Amino acid sequence: MDDLTLYTDEELLSLSLTNKRFFAAIVERYEKKLAAYIFRLGRLGTEDTEDLLQDIFLKVYQNMNNFDTQLKFSSWIYRIAHNETMGFFRHRKVRPHGHTVLESEKVLEVFASELNLVEDIEAQEASAHLNACINELPLKYRDSLVLKFFEHKTYGEISDILSLPEGTVATRINRAKEQVRKMMANKGYSYEQ
Amino acid sequence: MNNKQNTIADKVLERVEQLQLKPRSRQFFKLRNIGIWFLAALSVVVGGLAISSIIFRSVNAGAALRPGTPPLQEALLVMPFLWIILMVIFVYVAYREIRSTKRGYKYSLTALILGTLLASSVLGIVFYTAGAGFMLDRFAARHVPFHADLEGIQRERWQHPADGFLAGTVGAQTETGIRLMDSENQEWQVTFSDTIPEKRLQLTEGERVGLRGTLIDAQARTFLACDVRSLEFEGRGLQPPRPPQMRIERKDLPPRSNRCEDVRPLN
Numbered sequence: 081m082d083d084l085t086l087y088t089d090e091e092l093l094s095l096s097l098t099n100k101r102f103f104a105a106i107v108e109r110y111e112k113k114l115a116a117y118i119f120r121l122g123r124l125g126t127e128d129t130e131d132l133l134q135d136i137f138l139k140v141y142q143n144m145n146n147f148d149t150q151l152k153f154s155s156w157i158y159r160i161a162h163n164e165t166m167g168f169f170r171h172r173k174v175r176p177h178g179h180t181v182l183e184s185e186k187v188l189e190v191f192a193s194e195l196n197l198v199e200d201i202e203a204q205e206a207s208a209h210l211n212a213c214i215n216e217l218p219l220k221y222r223d224s225l226v227l228k229f230f231e232h233k234t235y236g237e238i239s240d241i242l243s244l245p246e247g248t249v250a251t252r253i254n255r256a257k258e259q260v261r262k263m264m265a266n267k268g269y270s271y272e273q
Numbered sequence: 274m275n276n277k278q279n280t281i282a283d284k285v286l287e288r289v290e291q292l293q294l295k296p297r298s299r300q301f302f303k304l305r306n307i308g309i310w311f312l313a314a315l316s317v318v319v320g321g322l323a324i325s326s327i328i329f330r331s332v333n334a335g336a337a338l339r340p341g342t343p344p345l346q347e348a349l350l351v352m353p354f355l356w357i358i359l360m361v362i363f364v365y366v367a368y369r370e371i372r373s374t375k376r377g378y379k380y381s382l383t384a385l386i387l388g389t390l391l392a393s394s395v396l397g398i399v400f401y402t403a404g405a406g407f408m409l410d411r412f413a414a415r416h417v418p419f420h421a422d423l424e425g426i427q428r429e430r431w432q433h434p435a436d437g438f439l440a441g442t443v444g445a446q447t448e449t450g451i452r453l454m455d456s457e458n459q460e461w462q463v464t465f466s467d468t469i470p471e472k473r474l475q476l477t478e479g480e481r482v483g484l485r486g487t488l489i490d491a492q493a494r495t496f497l498a499c500d501v502r503s504l505e506f507e508g509r510g511l512q513p514p515r516p517p518q519m520r521i522e523r524k525d526l527p528p529r530s531n532r533c534e535d536v537r538p539l540n
Contacts, residue, residue: 107285130284138288141296143297145301245381246379
């Protein structure tokens with residue numbers, strides 16, 4: 081068996097059209113990333129997350145021929161994941177409550193510095209507050225914020241994933257940051273103007 | 274690779290087998306894309322037709338209404354509500370369709386709406402010039418409930434000889450004026466003897482005109498015209514050629530009798 085890690089996503093997708101083994105490699109490459117993304121969009125149980133992941137990959141499989149080569153593959157698969165997740169919540173008629181897993185101090189630091197927070201954000205309490213504030217954001221703001229700071233996507237990629245103009249993405253991220261700043265200020269944290 | 278990862282991949286492939294799923298063909302997506310563009314183009318065209326009708330009604334509002342109609346009443350009467358609603362709907366549909374194309378989401382709402390509106394407006398001007406606005410207005414009056422076309426409004430407003438308003442189609446020239454065929458196909462003898470502030474009046478046989486004056490005899494259908502204006506609509510597209518203009522000159526007419534002194538001229 082070839083070392084499938086040597087193939088790019090696009091190559092794997094193209095090969096998947098003739099051999100499902102390559103599609104399995106795509107699933108393996110993206111399942112963790114997408115599971116984390118789904119979890120950040122709305123807190124789901126393991127079983128629901130797995131069901132949703134399967135649906136996402138089935139959708140990817142069925143729509144392989146619709147992949148736009150001008151997009152990054154990751155943007156395309158994230159877009160499908162995003163749309164399926166939103167559809168899932170719509171179907172369940174629930175408002176998704178996010179759960180930003182701040183898995184590393186680095187992410188936290190970057191985000192805190194983006195907000196110009198002056199407090200020691202590495203403290204556990206501050207981290208929990210920041211998490212809570214992000215999760216309280218309206219979904220449309222949380223969406224962009226999660227993709228920018230937790231999935232490390234560029235504005236262009238976020239625009240492709242959410243199918244929005246880049247300007248709208250930038251506006252949403254700025255508004256999201258502004259709202260988090262206000263919420264943090266209400267909790268007693270200060271930030272540099 | 275850990276077991277969980279394999280499990281999900283296996284489960285996905287298992288469901289692919291179970292459901293006998295196959296990737297949709299490239300043609301399917303091509304056709305869908307063509308369908309989206311077709312719908313978008315169709316919406317722009319329908320938006321253009323609506324705009325041609327809006328232009329037609331706006332340009333010809335003056336010809337349909339009698340002078341002196343209060344502006345608000347005028348606006349309510351000739352405002353093409355149906356077409357404005359249709360235009361908004363189809364510009365929105367076009368926006369939605371274009372947005373669902375592969376690159377459509379890259380453009381802002383404003384850019385897309387303005388672009389669609391601009392395309393529809395350009396088409397609307399072309400359609401209006403070709404006479405589509407006029408035909409649509411007439412078509413809607415026949416088939417859409419509560420929609421009065423400009424011709425209908427014009428007839429209803431101008432056909433009041435006893436009140437001094439008469440409209441119709443110019444017929445042959447007579448010694449003192451013209452023959453006029455009104456909207457009910459009744460022939461009138463119109464005299465211009467008192468009329469015409471200018472020394473010369475130019476009319477064309479077949480032209481629709483509105484007359485301001487006084488009824489002389491309802492039985493004989495004679496009317497003294499103190500003023501005249503063309504009621505021809507603009508934007509009717511290509512029209513059959515008309516005979517040359519007839520010239521009615523002051524010197525051909527009997528002397529003034531000042532019966533028009535109290536009649537307010539048109540404009």
